[in-house]
Amino acid sequence: MTPVQPLLEVRGLTKRYLGLTAVDDLSYALETGSVVGLIGPNGSGKSTSIDCMSGFQAADRGQWFLDGRELTGLAPHRIARAGLTRTFQTVRAYDELTLLENLCVAAQENDGVSWMQALLRGKTLRGADAAARARGLELLATVGLANYADAPAAILSYGQRKLLAIAASMMPKPRLVVLDEPVAGVNQTMVRHIEEVIRKLNAEGVTLLIVEHNVDFIMSLCSRVIVLESGSKIADGPPGLIRSDPRVLAAYLGNKRAAELDAGNG
Template identity: 55%
Template sequence: MSAILKVENLSKAFSGVRAVREASFEVEQGSITGLIGPNGSGKSTTIDCISGFQRIDAGRVELDGDDITNLAAPDVAHAGLIRTFQNVRVYDSFDLLDNLLVADAALGGLHWYDALMRTRSFRSVSAAAEARASALLDLVGLSRLIHAPATVLSYGQKKLLAFAAAMMARPRLIVLDEPVAGVNPTRINELADILRKANAGGISFLIVEHNVEFINSLCHKVIVFEQGRKLMEGPPDTVRNDPRVLDAYLGIAPASGASPAEAT
């Protein structure tokens, strides 16, 4: 399977503190890949660098064979890598449809004003955009609220809306930052099903998440970071049973017969 994302020897420091140290990994085309690790392991800095929100100090990032190293975030998005954020970002006063149309306008080179005011530039592409927005809201189970303001949504529903917005541009890879943090178990199961459907439709995912059970149940491969470095990677079962992972999370060697999944 070919790689949609290649990260080679990525390094990043802040005021002399090395947050990421020569990290290398790949995300395979058509896969759902998890990125886990204890707090301070460099996960968030890594995806900030990959998605253009931080400049890297050294290393290389490729998206489907194209060098995107240190491109600005809008250019990374136009190249086909879209990310979401742990702190959900939606326009509360806009209805759900307009939230998605604004996202589509921004990624299509238009201004958010074009979407809200239905300018001539926007109207030329609006029919297709509205049809896609409607389909995505149906995918995430929010179609009945298409004309409701986003402020009526629960926190979990806002995360679903943010995910739908990320899908508007038909990205090649979506990076999800803590997608189930603060979300109730029912909504977590719904999101897992939605991600599987989107993945079956051809979207690749890199998911940063502290919920190890969610990652293990969903991902084809799991990458583990510790102290700014890649500790290991492999299928969920392999990672779950590796004593280094438990040691990274808890600082202790596993008891006989115990697994990292049981301890976390």
């Protein structure tokens, strides 16, 4: 049997901030078509690891590959064009622009053109190319925001902003999308809706890596869960095994105790 090439392969990713090793020799691979969760206590290096992979932070060491193509050290827009996109923990949207315009800007950013550069070139968003508009409309329908295509992003709720960010990450037709805390701070109804959107995207062939604090959400959605603690991978397996893994329990329990102690002192 020939081994199947993973969609993503991360080898020895390391990121230091002064004296602190935020991500420590992290290696893992993702199978094409999978939905994988990345969890870990606060400060365990989840965001930093994906910031490095998506080109938003420079790694100190390590290599990563998408479908065998090395992405190490590339700029975010090049990584996006190669097929790996992401959302951010803090949602970003241009409030004055319509939802559709927001998606067209996202598409231009993925082409390495900043919004300012696009303006200077005299390329207005109204003239954004028909393909980007069509793609944008299709994605707004996918995430359930089609009715607001021409409304300014300012009217969106926090949860709807998370949906817009997911749509934006899909603009360049990525193979792998990394979602950083897609349901943090949103209500239960919206959590379920976002879960459905993620399932829909996966059914369309997108591979997803989901960073979340909400462990129940990850356990119900993902076939595999990777757990970080202090920048290192401490567990990697199906949700059933992760739930009962002594190292994982200790990492979470330790953290909870620390929080309780903090509260007691405060």
